[in-house]
Amino acid sequence: MLGHKQGCSVQNANRVKVMRRKNGILAGILATGIVLIVLVKQYLQHDARQVQNIQIQFFTEHLSAQKNYILNSLENTATFAFQQRNALPGQTVLANNPVKSTNAFFHDLNERGFSFSGILNADSSLMVQTDHPALDISDCLSFRKLYQDFSNSDWKTFPRKGCIICDQQLGFVYGYPMRYDSLRQRYSDFFVAGFPLQALLQKIEHNPDPVAMGFVVLPDDPESSRKVLASKGFYPLSGIEGLWIDSSFEIPFDLEKKGTFRQQLQEKLKRAVQDPSDKDFSIYLPTQTKPGILTFSEMSMMEPKGSIFVVSYNRDLILEKTFDWNRQIFVINVIIIILITFGVAYLLIGRIKVEKEKSRIAESEQKLLELNRSKDKFFSILAHDLKNPFNGILGMSTYLNEYFPSLSDDKRQEIIGEINSASKNAFNLLQNLLEWTRTQSGQIKNIPAEIEPQTIIEIALETVASLAKNKQIEIVRIYQTRACGWADENLVATVLRNLFTNAVKFSPRHSTVVVLVKEFGEELVFCIKDQGIGLKSEEIDQLFRIDVNFHKKGTEQETGTGLGLKICKEFADYCQGRIWVVSEYEKGSSFYFTIPLVSNSAGAEPG
Numbered sequence: 001m002l003g004h005k006q007g008c009s010v011q012n013a014n015r016v017k018v019m020r021r022k023n024g025i026l027a028g029i030l031a032t033g034i035v036l037i038v039l040v041k042q043y044l045q046h047d048a049r050q051v052q053n054i055q056i057q058f059f060t061e062h063l064s065a066q067k068n069y070i071l072n073s074l075e076n077t078a079t080f081a082f083q084q085r086n087a088l089p090g091q092t093v094l095a096n097n098p099v100k101s102t103n104a105f106f107h108d109l110n111e112r113g114f115s116f117s118g119i120l121n122a123d124s125s126l127m128v129q130t131d132h133p134a135l136d137i138s139d140c141l142s143f144r145k146l147y148q149d150f151s152n153s154d155w156k157t158f159p160r161k162g163c164i165i166c167d168q169q170l171g172f173v174y175g176y177p178m179r180y181d182s183l184r185q186r187y188s189d190f191f192v193a194g195f196p197l198q199a200l201l202q203k204i205e206h207n208p209d210p211v212a213m214g215f216v217v218l219p220d221d222p223e224s225s226r227k228v229l230a231s232k233g234f235y236p237l238s239g240i241e242g243l244w245i246d247s248s249f250e251i252p253f254d255l256e257k258k259g260t261f262r263q264q265l266q267e268k269l270k271r272a273v274q275d276p277s278d279k280d281f282s283i284y285l286p287t288q289t290k291p292g293i294l295t296f297s298e299m300s301m302m303e304p305k306g307s308i309f310v311v312s313y314n315r316d317l318i319l320e321k322t323f324d325w326n327r328q329i330f331v332i333n334v335i336i337i338i339l340i341t342f343g344v345a346y347l348l349i350g351r352i353k354v355e356k357e358k359s360r361i362a363e364s365e366q367k368l369l370e371l372n373r374s375k376d377k378f379f380s381i382l383a384h385d386l387k388n389p390f391n392g393i394l395g396m397s398t399y400l401n402e403y404f405p406s407l408s409d410d411k412r413q414e415i416i417g418e419i420n421s422a423s424k425n426a427f428n429l430l431q432n433l434l435e436w437t438r439t440q441s442g443q444i445k446n447i448p449a450e451i452e453p454q455t456i457i458e459i460a461l462e463t464v465a466s467l468a469k470n471k472q473i474e475i476v477r478i479y480q481t482r483a484c485g486w487a488d489e490n491l492v493a494t495v496l497r498n499l500f501t502n503a504v505k506f507s508p509r510h511s512t513v514v515v516l517v518k519e520f521g522e523e524l525v526f527c528i529k530d531q532g533i534g535l536k537s538e539e540i541d542q543l544f545r546i547d548v549n550f551h552k553k554g555t556e557q558e559t560g561t562g563l564g565l566k567i568c569k570e571f572a573d574y575c576q577g578r579i580w581v582v583s584e585y586e587k588g589s590s591f592y593f594t595i596p597l598v599s600n601s602a603g604a605e606p607g
Contacts, residue, residue, distance in 0.1 A: 025348050033341040040333045052291075055316050056282040059295045063312055064280040066204045067297050071161075071172075077112045078159065078174040078193040085191055086178065109193055113203075116171075117193035119178065120147055146302060150175055150190045162302035163197065165228055170197040170215060173302065200310065210312040214249025216296070218242055218269060219306035240266050251292070251313040261285055265294075272298055273307055284316075291316045392422040446574045450598050451485040451492060453517040453524065460496035467504045468513070471556070475500075478516045485524035487575035487595040495571050495579070498564040499528045499591045505554035506532035506589070523577070523594040530590075535583040543581060544569040568593070 109117050120143065146164060153160060159174040171194045179189035201213045217234060219225035222242035234244035239262040261283060268281045279298035284291060293316050296309040400407070400415050407415075454477075461475065468475055485492070503513045507530045516527040532555060535543075539552075543565050572579040575595050583589035 021352065025352070026345055029341050029345045029348070033337050036337045037334055040337070041330060044330055051318065052284060055293065055318060056284070059293055059312075059314060059316075060280050060282045060297075063204070063295045063297045063310070067200070067299070067310055070200060070203045071299075074113060074172075074195065075159065075161065075174060077109065078114070078117075079176070081109050081117070081193060082159075082176040082191045086176075113199055114193050114195050115199070116195075117191075120150070120175070120190040120192045121179075121188060146173065146175070146192075147190070149302060150177070151186055151188070153187075155187065160302075162300040163308045164194075164302050165232060170232065170308070171195065172197055172200065172299070197310075204310070204312070210314050211292075212249055212251045213310070213312045214246035216246065216249075216309045216311050217244045217301075217306060218273070218308070219244075219301075221305070225306070237262070240269070243269065249311065249313075251294075261294075268296070269307075272296070272309075285313075291320055390422075390426060393419055393426070396422070446488045446491065448486050448488055448575075451487055451489060451524075451595065453481075453485065453526070454479060456489065456492055457496065457515055457517070457526075460493050460500055463497050464500045464504050467501070471504065471507070471509045473504055473507055473509070474512045476512055476514045478514060480516065480518040481524070483519050483524060484598045485595040486598040487577065491571040491575055492595060495568045495575075495593055496526065496528075498568050499526075499593065502564065502591075503528050503530040503532070503589075505558045506530060506552070508532065508555045519597065520594070522597055524597050526593045528591045528593075529588065531588040534585040534587050534589055535581065536585050540581055540583060544579070 143164075150160060155177050159176050161174045162172070164171050164173055173192055173194040176191040177187040177189075178191050179187065181188040197215060204213065216237075217225075217229060219229070219242065222244075225244075226236075229244045233247045235247055237243045237245050243265075264283050268283060271278045272281065280296065282293050282295040284293050293314050295312050295314070297311075299308050299310060301308045396415050396419050400412065400419075404412065457477065500513070500515075507513060511531040513531075514527075514529040516525075516529065518525050518527075533552075545566075569579055572593060577594040577596065579591070579593045581589055581591050
């Protein structure tokens with residue numbers, strides 16, 4: 001039984017090992033799948049970032065190129081008009097002698113998009129020539145400051161150009177020096193031509209079509225410019241100090257709620273103001289589905305001092321399509337990875353099962369080989385044991401048959417007694433062999449039932465009562481429990497009979513054999529203790545092995561078959577119990593036999 005328990009423990013350990021290995025493989029496959037999914041996602045995110053960077057560069061360069069092209073074209077026109085005007089006799093045109101709109105170069109300026117042009121001086125109004133009558137804007141604060149700025153310039157390069165705030169809107173002005181005041185050592189009259197910035201937006205608005213366009217202003221002195229900017233339709237953007245946005249710039253987002261955008265925009269504007277090489281930039285608006293991009297392109301500002309940016313908002317259809325493709329690719333890759341993961345897991349688990357089955361078959365073959373070797377050795381031992389009593393019977397019966405007339409009655413009686421003893425030994429051996437054969441072939445029926453210890457002990461003692469009486473051995477019964485066991489009555493009785501027989505056989509005359517019954521855990525324990533010859537440690541190891549021919553003679557030379565304890569072990573296994581021995585040489589032995597308690601096994605199926 002101990003070997004059986006050890007075998008079960010080894011099998012359980014192997015099962016746990018296989019289960020851990022299987023779980024480890026599944027965990028590894030799952031982790032690999034997760035890593036692959038993460039890598040695919042990171043790759044797609046990297047791809048989206050690359051597309052985003054390309055689009056940012058494209059929109060930035062596109063807006064900057066359009067703006068610069070238009071401004072350069074207008075500058076060339078203004079310069080040509082100035083050269084024409086400068087070539088006319090009488091270069092200075094005063095307020096009381098305005099240049100009429102019929103002049104060719106004024107007409108050309110109007111045709112090319114300029115809305116005002118004229119001579120700027122300190123003593124008279126600026127006479128502006130348009131398609132309408134002359135417009136007097138000499139009271140415009142920006143033009144007065146503009147004149148001061150022009151007068152203080154050294155004019156190493158011209159034209160002077162930049163944005164100004166005048167009348168009801170933003171304008172862009174080109175200025176050229178005309179009359180030099182030798183007394184003051186500076187220019188006093190200037191040719192100016194300008195246009196409203198809204199006209200610039202109209203020229204820029206073509207492919208790719210922006211959703212919205214406008215301007216943002218970042219003045220050097222926000223407090224002094226607040227009133228002017230507010231009157232021109234600008235409003236401050238909360239979160240960025242001093243930034244004013246054109247109210248006509250309408251996009252489908254509330255910029256004030258885009259915290260990440262405001263932070264990025266503030267950093268970009270700071271760099272644009274500090275670094276002349278970083279005046280144009282683009283920022284993506286954080287949106288859930290449709291990516292949008294804001295593009296800023298800086299323009300010089302003359303009055304008031306500061307920076308002004310033309311800004312456009314575009315839907316990035318390429319990035320939007322990229323996001324859609326990446327989402328589809330990601331879903332497809334996830335499905336493929338999951339299918340591959342499940343497939344690999346299925347194959348590996350199947351392989352583990354095959355390996356496990358091969359291992360189980362190999363173990364079974366090994367156990368079968370060991371069992372066959374044990375049985376072969378057992379049968380050789382058994383053949384020898386069967387041969388000895390029959391040799392004695394044949395020899396003594398032959399001797400009795402030949403010398404019967406010459407033998408005395410006492411001698412005849414002695415020989416007949418020896419023949420009878422040898423016949424009994426042979427019969428007992430055959431009977432034990434039959435019992436063992438039935439256990440091995442599965443013909444033993446195990447029908448568990450409730451077993452009352454006192455009753456089963458009295459049944460088992462009936463067969464050994466006469467033997468104990470002949471040797472004057474007292475049998476003491478000790479019951480420490482009233483609990484009942486759950487096992488087959490015949491099997492339990494057979495085990496107890498064998499243990500009682502051995503106890504009496506190996507006990508000296510006038511000794512005591514103790515039968516003890518008690519509970520231990522979930523088992524009912526029978527203990528048969530004698531005061532006999534005992535066993536050595538090496539002998540204990542051989543008691544329950546069928547491949548070892550171990551049997552000893554009793555205290556009065558009683559013989560045995562050597563099969564009794566082996567049958568006891570088989571029957572103990574059938575009853576789901578255990579059997580073991582504790583012995584001390586020449587002081588006695590204690591054999592323990594257990595069966596399940598009835599409360600723990602009453603519902604079990606018969607074995």
